[in-house]
Amino acid sequence: MNASFDCDLLVRNAYVITLDEERHVYPSGAVAITGRRIVAVGPDAEVGRYAAKRTIDAGGGAVHPGLTDAHAHITLHTTRGAFPDSPSESQAQDYFTSWMQAVDDDDEYASTLLGGLEMLRNGVTCFLEPGTAYEPDAVASAAQRIGIRGSVCDAYLWDRESPEFHHLDRAPADHARAMKLLGGQLVRNNDPDALVRGHVGLYGAATATDELMRAAKAAADENGAILSQHQSFFASDVADDDERFGGHPLAHYAEIGVLGPNCTFAHMNAVRDDETRAVVDSGLTMVWMPGNYMFYGVAEFFPQRMAELYHLGSPVALGSDVAKVWGFGEQGYLGFLLARAHGQFLSAEDIMDMASRSGARAAGLQDQAGSLEPGRLADLVVRSVNVAESHPPANPVRDIALIGRTKAVDTVIVDGRVVLRHGHATLVEDEEIFSLADASAKRLAARVALPPATIWPEAT
């Protein structure tokens, strides 16, 4: 064998779903990896002949690009399941704000470790933190420890109070503070191999003045970075935007020149007719959070339009926001059903595209990740065939997006390293993560003074 056909890691005997430009699949395929990157993808009869230091036999299971959660408040992940689930009770006290007030660096670290483990176990290899981590270093060190890719920005940058604004002692709505911190995490991008990168982030949802928006877009443009924010989430922030702009916010943003392909805007639940062209023409990536749309009853105010916008050509990525009553990797399935409920259709292939290619784009990695191609970062997922939901294997893409979903994830490779094997983290003990996260959540629950966990009486 010629020395040039050596590689570090070979995944073979796999149904390889490349998500490359032409969306090739290799029913009997292999992927060769050297260092951080993919060196070859193709038929097992060819690529399977690489001489590898380590070989993983996929046993005929699917192999696909790692997925991106393009909007994950990973430092608030430990809130899951903690707050009352009836709208009347959870609105009576803003538990989220109390929790955000109470978290410290250790809590953010523990929450990121748990969220990172759960992401890997569900085939998510990259996340974008949308600006609610007080200490991005805590997020970065936890992500590096477990081996997941991420992008972080500075916390709670805002300079006006709007319905989605939370009063936080550590992060007042202050223009000078926001300007001072803006783009502070971009320094991470000086290392081209950084596992955790930086982007420009505003909190958004009507909490920024035009002056701050312009500064944020300029910082993103000058540094070749992404600008992320919440946008047009709920009736209240949309009404506030409509009033202050005397028109609809996305049309206004197009007018003042702050929309572009480097924008990653989350929610986007209200896109009115005069905003549609602005959104589609700008090339901005929308982060769709169908779980949240349903959880908060947004349909009462704004019809579901994401499938329609996607078919008009807008890139749509998927995000879990805060994982309230769901896990990572489930938004595509929820989105498929939500679209069907509104008489629209997205195929399983569309859902896979959103989770992989558009997810990478949302994180600013469209040339680096999101597909299995030579030269791309080696971020990939190997699935087991030993899962009942995955049989019969009529259509592996539909199985991944809609049927077996995340159950069959067996092995995950990020940056060329095996970070999950047979469902367990390889760089950290799972048990350590659970005990850190559980202890943190327990401390926080006490500080926030949550009501009893269940409405049923606890017998002693």
Ligand SMILES: [Zn+2]
């Ligand atoms: Zn959010």
